[in-house]
Amino acid sequence: MIDTIVQEVREARAQIAADFGHDRARFWAWARGxxxxxxxxxxxxxxxxxQPQETTGGALVPPVIRKQRVRRARVAA
Numbered sequence: 001m002i003d004t005i006v007q008e009v010r011e012a013r014a015q016i017a018a019d020f021g022h023d024r025a026r027f028w029a030w031a032r033g034x035x036x037x038x039x040x041x042x043x044x045x046x047x048x049x050x051q052p053q054e055t056t057g058g059a060l061v062p063p064v065i066r067k068q069r070v071r072r073a074r075v076a077a
Contacts, residue, residue, distance in 0.1 A: 020027040 016027070020030070
């Protein structure tokens with residue numbers, strides 16, 4: 001009895017190996033390059049505060065604002 005999931009995994013592995021000419025070094029070099037490109041893309045995400053605000057049902061969702069403590073003024077006696 002052949003498990004279909006196991007068979008699919010084996011076929012995918014064989015296809016990947018064939019794509020890289022059965023060369024593990026080429027595969028790992030490609031994987032490292034993909035990982036570096038992903039890290040670089042994450043660091044270049046737009047972080048501008050000029051992004052439009054999201055809306056839900058027509059109402060604006062305000063950005064998160066920290067609550068500021070109000071301190072009483074000291075009166076010199």
